[in-house]
Amino acid sequence: MSAKGPVVLVRKETTPDDIHGMDVAKGILTAVGGLTSHAAVVARGMGRPCVVGASSISVDEAKKLATILFEGKKLTLKEGDWVSIDGTLGEVYLGQCKTNEPDPKSHDFAMFMNWADEFRGKFGVRANADIPRDAKQARVFGAEGIGLCRTEHMFFAEDRIPHMQAMILARDEKTRKKALQKLLPMQRKDFAGLFQAMDGFPVVIRTLDPPLHEFLPKRENVMVDIAKLPHAGSKEKKQMAATYGVGAGELKKYLPELLHRVEELHEFNPMLGHRGCRLGITYPEVTEMQARAIFEAAVLVAKKGVKVIPEVMIPLVGDVKELENQKAIVVKVAEEVLSAANLKNLKYYVGTMIEIPRAAMTADEIAREAEFFSFGTNDLTQTTMGLSRDDYTKFSKQYEALKIFKADPFAVLDQHGVGKVVEHAVKLGRKTRPDLEIGICGEHGGEPSSVEFCYRTGMDYVSCSPYRVPIARLAAAQAAIADQSKAEVQRTA
Amino acid sequence: MSAKGPVVLVRKETTPDDIHGMDVAKGILTAVGGLTSHAAVVARGMGRPCVVGASSISVDEAKKLATILFEGKKLTLKEGDWVSIDGTLGEVYLGQCKTNEPDPKSHDFAMFMNWADEFRGKFGVRANADIPRDAKQARVFGAEGIGLCRTEHMFFAEDRIPHMQAMILARDEKTRKKALQKLLPMQRKDFAGLFQAMDGFPVVIRTLDPPLHEFLPKRENVMVDIAKLPHAGSKEKKQMAATYGVGAGELKKYLPELLHRVEELHEFNPMLGHRGCRLGITYPEVTEMQARAIFEAAVLVAKKGVKVIPEVMIPLVGDVKELENQKAIVVKVAEEVLSAANLKNLKYYVGTMIEIPRAAMTADEIAREAEFFSFGTNDLTQTTMGLSRDDYTKFSKQYEALKIFKADPFAVLDQHGVGKVVEHAVKLGRKTRPDLEIGICGEHGGEPSSVEFCYRTGMDYVSCSPYRVPIARLAAAQAAIADQSKAEVQRTA
Numbered sequence: 001m002s003a004k005g006p007v008v009l010v011r012k013e014t015t016p017d018d019i020h021g022m023d024v025a026k027g028i029l030t031a032v033g034g035l036t037s038h039a040a041v042v043a044r045g046m047g048r049p050c051v052v053g054a055s056s057i058s059v060d061e062a063k064k065l066a067t068i069l070f071e072g073k074k075l076t077l078k079e080g081d082w083v084s085i086d087g088t089l090g091e092v093y094l095g096q097c098k099t100n101e102p103d104p105k106s107h108d109f110a111m112f113m114n115w116a117d118e119f120r121g122k123f124g125v126r127a128n129a130d131i132p133r134d135a136k137q138a139r140v141f142g143a144e145g146i147g148l149c150r151t152e153h154m155f156f157a158e159d160r161i162p163h164m165q166a167m168i169l170a171r172d173e174k175t176r177k178k179a180l181q182k183l184l185p186m187q188r189k190d191f192a193g194l195f196q197a198m199d200g201f202p203v204v205i206r207t208l209d210p211p212l213h214e215f216l217p218k219r220e221n222v223m224v225d226i227a228k229l230p231h232a233g234s235k236e237k238k239q240m241a242a243t244y245g246v247g248a249g250e251l252k253k254y255l256p257e258l259l260h261r262v263e264e265l266h267e268f269n270p271m272l273g274h275r276g277c278r279l280g281i282t283y284p285e286v287t288e289m290q291a292r293a294i295f296e297a298a299v300l301v302a303k304k305g306v307k308v309i310p311e312v313m314i315p316l317v318g319d320v321k322e323l324e325n326q327k328a329i330v331v332k333v334a335e336e337v338l339s340a341a342n343l344k345n346l347k348y349y350v351g352t353m354i355e356i357p358r359a360a361m362t363a364d365e366i367a368r369e370a371e372f373f374s375f376g377t378n379d380l381t382q383t384t385m386g387l388s389r390d391d392y393t394k395f396s397k398q399y400e401a402l403k404i405f406k407a408d409p410f411a412v413l414d415q416h417g418v419g420k421v422v423e424h425a426v427k428l429g430r431k432t433r434p435d436l437e438i439g440i441c442g443e444h445g446g447e448p449s450s451v452e453f454c455y456r457t458g459m460d461y462v463s464c465s466p467y468r469v470p471i472a473r474l475a476a477a478q479a480a481i482a483d484q485s486k487a488e489v490q491r492t493a
Numbered sequence: 494m495s496a497k498g499p500v501v502l503v504r505k506e507t508t509p510d511d512i513h514g515m516d517v518a519k520g521i522l523t524a525v526g527g528l529t530s531h532a533a534v535v536a537r538g539m540g541r542p543c544v545v546g547a548s549s550i551s552v553d554e555a556k557k558l559a560t561i562l563f564e565g566k567k568l569t570l571k572e573g574d575w576v577s578i579d580g581t582l583g584e585v586y587l588g589q590c591k592t593n594e595p596d597p598k599s600h601d602f603a604m605f606m607n608w609a610d611e612f613r614g615k616f617g618v619r620a621n622a623d624i625p626r627d628a629k630q631a632r633v634f635g636a637e638g639i640g641l642c643r644t645e646h647m648f649f650a651e652d653r654i655p656h657m658q659a660m661i662l663a664r665d666e667k668t669r670k671k672a673l674q675k676l677l678p679m680q681r682k683d684f685a686g687l688f689q690a691m692d693g694f695p696v697v698i699r700t701l702d703p704p705l706h707e708f709l710p711k712r713e714n715v716m717v718d719i720a721k722l723p724h725a726g727s728k729e730k731k732q733m734a735a736t737y738g739v740g741a742g743e744l745k746k747y748l749p750e751l752l753h754r755v756e757e758l759h760e761f762n763p764m765l766g767h768r769g770c771r772l773g774i775t776y777p778e779v780t781e782m783q784a785r786a787i788f789e790a791a792v793l794v795a796k797k798g799v800k801v802i803p804e805v806m807i808p809l810v811g812d813v814k815e816l817e818n819q820k821a822i823v824v825k826v827a828e829e830v831l832s833a834a835n836l837k838n839l840k841y842y843v844g845t846m847i848e849i850p851r852a853a854m855t856a857d858e859i860a861r862e863a864e865f866f867s868f869g870t871n872d873l874t875q876t877t878m879g880l881s882r883d884d885y886t887k888f889s890k891q892y893e894a895l896k897i898f899k900a901d902p903f904a905v906l907d908q909h910g911v912g913k914v915v916e917h918a919v920k921l922g923r924k925t926r927p928d929l930e931i932g933i934c935g936e937h938g939g940e941p942s943s944v945e946f947c948y949r950t951g952m953d954y955v956s957c958s959p960y961r962v963p964i965a966r967l968a969a970a971q972a973a974i975a976d977q978s979k980a981e982v983q984r985t986a
Binding site: 219220223224227228230231267268269270271272273274278281282316318319321322325355356357358361362379382383384385386387388390391394395398399402403404405414416417418420421 | 712713716717720721723724760761762763764765766767771774775809811812814815818848849850851854855872875876877878879880881883884887888891892895896897898907909910911913914
């Protein structure tokens with residue numbers, strides 16, 4: 001909450017637009033949300049202390065004030081006031097508490113983790129990391145590769161989102177390709193940073209996944225601004241114009257056009273809409289640009305003598321034909337770029353997320369094309385349970401109180417339901433391709449009971465946010481020990 | 494398009510609010526949409542000729558004008574002009590064409606259907622019908638029961654929606670129960686009409702399914718009206734007030750309150766949100782009211798000497814505990830109402846929709862509680878494929894052109910993917926309860942290749958809109974013949 005010095009971001013709830021605010025904050029505090037809310041998930045990924053669902057706080061973001069009801073009294077926090085938070089206990093303190101930075105390079109920590117790794121054996125632990133800085137952090141915590149790089153997170157940066165929007169607003173392929181050309185060098189640079197940081201470990205890069213309207217202003221906001229515009233004063237108009245990045249005089253023409261495109265992209269259930277490989281199939285030039293950025297980056301880094309292992313991952317595949325379509329684009333670009341660089345021997349892999357039930361039910365066919373599977377258990381939980389992660393909070397308290405769900409299924413993998421789908425897919429996939437590399441990259445990859453499930457199911461690795469890598473390493477060791485003890489009990493019986 | 498005489502409803506697209514306009518129309522014509530758009534699905538259910546996706550038409554609903562681009566010329570249709578449509582060919586004619594009413598009671602038709610029924614044998618054909626009139630129509634077409642009554646369709650009627658809204662806007666259980674009390678006699682009357690019409694055949698009644706915000710004004714419209722209100726003239730205010738059913742003077746206070754509740758109910762992915770049995774679990778008084786209406790209606794009709802077979806169906810179950818919870822409410826009310834009426838021998842059934850993959854994966858457990866399964870293949874297709882029916886149209890053309898999907902999976906059951914989930918559930922369900930009654934009530938129940946699949950999978954019946962019942966009877970006969978021929982080939986081989 002301080003304007004100078006360390007900042008705690010205080011919000012009712014966070015949205016993808018807040019990513020940069022969260023990035024510069026030392027901690028995050030929200031009034032609503034649970035363990036798997038946007039704030040919690042992103043903060044966990046960034047290793048930021050975070051307290052969510054502090055429901056006694058009301059936040060007035062315009063006035064930069066937070067009001068807290070505490071023992072019947074109303075306290076007010078303003079920008080510049082000190083507040084301290086404990087993300088583990090979920091506590092908030094007024095004033096400045098003394099804090100210690102954890103040290104993953106300390107001798108004690110390293111010794112303990114080495115003990116765990118001895119038992120963990122071949123079972124891998126990778127990290128989900130989108131930018132080179134996170135990848136470096138992941139290595140510090142012992143990650144053996146990147147299990148998920150969400151390329152779209154790169155597009156939300158301030159210098160990139162205008163090009164992304166231009167790409168989306170383009171009415172024809174030529175204009176779209178022009179906008180993509182601006183994004184190519186930025187993606188290439190990021191990928192090069194990831195390959196460099198991973199120095200010989202594999203890097204799984206997922207092609208564009210979210211629906212395009214996530215990159216545009218919200219439909220209802222544009223509608224409200226259109227309703228307000230005829231009555232707006234010049235100051236208001238100026239503010240509006242700044243929001244949209246156009247001149248105040250252009251608003252009258254620009255807003256209805258923008259609304260039209262936003263309406264076209266509007267979806268009733270975006271989670272089940274035009275996203276994932278469906279984007280790459282309808283706009284092949286997007287997949288092509290991303291493949292080019294990946295392999296040009298691989299060439300750059302390989303030429304420095306660093307071993308590079310790119311794994312290109314196609315999201316939201318439900319039918320092998322979708323993967324065939326996208327794989328053809330990736331392979332074509334890869335061969336072209338690698339030939340030109342005389343690096344034809346550079347080995348790369350093309351695989352897929354398994355995140356919708358149809359993919360699991362037809363995993364034997366998908367494994368014909370896929371060189372690896374990665375379970376996207378966030379979406380697989382949403383589709384298998386017919387349950388939206390963002391909407392579940394509406395009735396989660398009652399469901400957990402009535403013990404209908406033992407735990408939040410987005411935090412702890414629902415082994416009894418979603419787990420059955422995972423097991424089915426592993427079985428079918430390995431039937432077609434016995435050496436199929438299989439991992440998990442959903443939030444569950446860092447949750448101990450879910451890690452144990454992945455071990456038991458015969459996966460090769462789990463991938464989780466960098467700060468959860470030590471937990472996953474430990475959980476995997478525990479799973480290995482439990483498995484050995486079981487085997488011994490059976491031998492002696 | 495005529496103000497007097499037969500009306501053709503012309504719209505850009507239809508929404509659930511149009512249900513009564515569609516009901517009084519002789520035909521429906523829309524500018525956008527496909528085979529499974531709202532207009533097409535509802536018109537099919539009502540047996541109305543319907544042409545959707547006539548993209549050369551622009552509709553100005555406020556001015557009651559439709560403009561048609563035809564061979565480079567712009568034609569204008571206004572209210573009162575004649576237009577004729579052919580729903581089978583998808584053709585639109587200016588002017589009045591001569592039409593013939595089909596006669597399902599004719600001798601030729603009856604003879605043909607009897608031939609089909611001889612082969613069909615025990616495999617049943619039921620109809621989806623929400624109101625007594627549709628149930629009677631279904632009987633005329635030979636339906637042997639109702640496979641799906643969507644109780645929420647009854648709530649959209651003009652005299653009912655205010656009570657439904659009062660129920661939703663209620664802040665406490667007492668106010669909510671008061672509103673429900675007003676709905677009870679209306680539901681009872683409808684159910685009595687269904688039992689009466691079905692005269693000894695079973696009637697499957699589904700408890701409340703859609704998310705509650707479907708019954709409230711749209712969020713973005715309320716937001717825009719709030720933005721407009723300070724600048725609105727008295728005429729505009731009056732119009733607004735009429736829309737919301739409050740006085741013009743109340744708008745200033747009412748709109749923000751309404752928005753607040755609409756915001757609370759707003760969902761990111763309503764299809765995967767707070768709906769189905771999740772509503773009945775968080776608001777048990779709703780299930781209780783509906784069960785009471787069902788069994789009081791059953792008593793009323795049974796006392797007239799008509800055989801009544803109620804089957805109460807709980808939607809969106811994913812875990813047996815959800816069904817246990819709702820079944821307990823239904824059974825308690827049933828025992829109470831039937832005892833009081835000295836009708837303890839009246840046999841009723843409690844079962845569930847199978848419409849999310851988790852239910853299929855745990856169907857053995859669910860069959861412990863469920864006395865019947867009915868596959869809701871619309872939602873099961875959405876969840877298994879991770880594909881929203883309403884949003885699929887955004888990329889359906891490309892997907893079908895690239896042959897990624899052989900056909901629209903919402904029109905023709907995806908046997909290769911969704912079908913595997915169905916087969917799995919049938920196998921597990923019958924393992925627990927060998928005599929489990931199994932049917933289908935999704936749109937696919939009236940599509941020939943899907944009917945054949947249901948026959949092969951060992952289901953007991955299909956259920957479809959009344960006007961598709963003859964098609965389903967014929968398709969079932971063809972499936973039976975194909976099955977016999979196969980058996981004979983195997984015997985002689």
